[in-house]
Amino acid sequence: MNLHKLLQDRESEGRPIRVGLIGAGRFGTMYMAQARNIPGIHVVAIxxxxxxRAKGAFALVDWADDQIAPTVAEALANRTTAIVSDAGELFAADIDIIVEATGNPIVGIKHALAAIETGKHIIMVTVEADALAGPALARRAEKAGVVYSMAYGDQPALIMELVDWARTSGFDVVCAGKGAKYLEHYHEMNPDNVWENWEFSKELTDSGQLNPYMHTSFRDGTKAAIEMAAVANAAGLVPSDDGLTFTPGNVEEIATICRPSSVGGVLSGEATVDVMSSVTRDGEWIPFNTQEGVFVVVKATNDYVANCFVEYPWHPDPTGQYAALYRPYHYVGLELNVSIANAVLRGVPTGAPIGFYGDVVATAKKDLAAGEFLDGEGGYTVWGKLVSADTSVRRRLLPVALAHHVELRNAVKKGESVSWDDVIIDESLAQALELRRETEALIALDAVPAL
Structure with a gap:
């Protein structure tokens, strides 16, 4: 509750938090729009x-020309901000914390390792990297005495805040999740037909401002799976091997839907993750839907608590045993400084992996032939399905983050997940593969029954 006071203290002491930002895309630009209004913060370089593109981002947020420095050294000396093309300059500089916002999981892992090796805290905006190898990165960061953290403003970190609220209040977490628009044909979506499944104007989609691959990932289920894998690994929750249900419902129905099937819900059990759809299966928008929000479902610890669920207007399930806490919006990069302040001033993350519980595996959008190349997240060949880490490792399933420009050895039928044995892996990805293998090693395979 006192982060702002701690930031004010740093400002008055002349010791602002020195921030290095990698990636001047949407998330980074949103943070820049806020940074100059926050005491105790100095964005040293981007x-x-x-x-x-970085210069354009400065212009978008009205960053004055006299606040832009020609070098990182001058930026540090004059409390201005430099623009550089080489992220290596940030790791070599006297910077406290790195924000990794490139959106590229392979590059994200490289940057996280460089930050850890140079004693800098790391905020991982690139959730694709976190889902691929976050558990290993978090362990390396802990050993190095720095913070590895999810990015506040993105939904996984906000979900973790609700999980922490629940557990601190004495509740067991039944389900942690979010809302998203979903229809059954979305898993087959590709960049050619993506705009048929969005509400953008034709003028906007024809303008070239929107990335069809990114927006395919947002709708074909991949991005939701990646975000919920990050939550599973940070909260110690185990996803269903059937994937996310995307059950339609509104905010008052969260606790009724996201409870075990044994009591009328859609979950295979408790202590898991899921995503609700904001539209019916016929495509009709649901009033008071969960589209932009995040939630946690908890279970009453005794009859007295169950009575409290019913007595207050908390919209419990029909049994009175399950209730939800819901946050309706996330402010993306505008909220990022909550993570930066917590990492530097308190030494704690706003969510970080504690183990390997969930994974996102490449699953065929269509029948794929041997010799065909996979084109990764948001492409024409595969979508990302959320499964338990146990199942992923035991079945040797290929993470979707490593399904880019990869040749198939074997044919894979539509709806089947691709395995490591089905592809020819590019060993030039040595660093990412090393961290992935460290992550997979966190699963005690000898404790998992053989297939």
Whole structure:
């Protein structure tokens, strides 16, 4: 409750938190829009291979020209901000914390390792990297004495805040989740037909401002799976091997839907994750839907608590045993400083992996032939399905983050998940593969029954 006071103290002491931002896309630009209004913060440098894009981001947020420095050294000396093309300059500089916002999981892992090795805290905006190897990165960060954290403003960190509220209040977590629009054909979506499944104007989609691959991932289930894998690994929750249910419902129905099937819900059990759809299976928008929000479902610890659920307007399930806490919006990069302040001033993350519980595996959108190349997240060939980490490792399933530009050895039928044995792996991805293998090693395979 006192982060702002701690930031004010750093400002008055002349010791602002020195921030290095990698990636001048949407998330990074949103943070820049807020950063100059926050005491105790100095964005030292922004690294982007496209420096013109970074300059454009400065212009978008009305960053004055006299606040832009030609070098990182000058930025540190004059409390201005430099634009660089090489992220390596940030790791070599006297910076406290790195924000990794490239959106590329392979590059994200590389940057996280460099931050850890140079004693800098790391905020991982690139949730794809966290889902691929976050458990190993978090362990390395802990050993190095730095914080590895989810990014507040993105839904996984906000879900973790609700999980922490529940457990701190004495509740067991039944389900942690979010809302998203979903229809049954979305798993077959590709960049050619993606705009048929969004509500954007034709003028906007024809303008070239929107990335069809990214927006395919947002709707074909991949992005939701990646975010919920991150939550599963941070909260110690185990996903269903059947994937997310995307059950339609509104905010008053969260506790009724996201409870075990044994009592009328849709979950295979308790202590898991799920996503609710904001539209019916016929595509009709549900009033008071969960589209932008996040939630946690808890169970009453005794009859007295169950009576409290019913007595207050908390919309419990029909049994009175389950109730939900819901946050309706997430403010994306505008909220990022909550993570930065917690990491530097308190030494704690706003969510970080504690183990390997959930994984997102490449699953065929269509019948795929041997010799065909997979094109990864948001492409034409595969979507990401959430499964338990036990199942992923035991069945040797290929994470969707490593399904980019990969050749198939074997044919894979539509709806089947791709295995490591089905592909020819590019060993040039040595660093990412090393961290992935460290993550998979966290599963005690000898304790998992053989298939």
């Amino acid at each position: 690294a982007d291979i496209n420096t013109e």
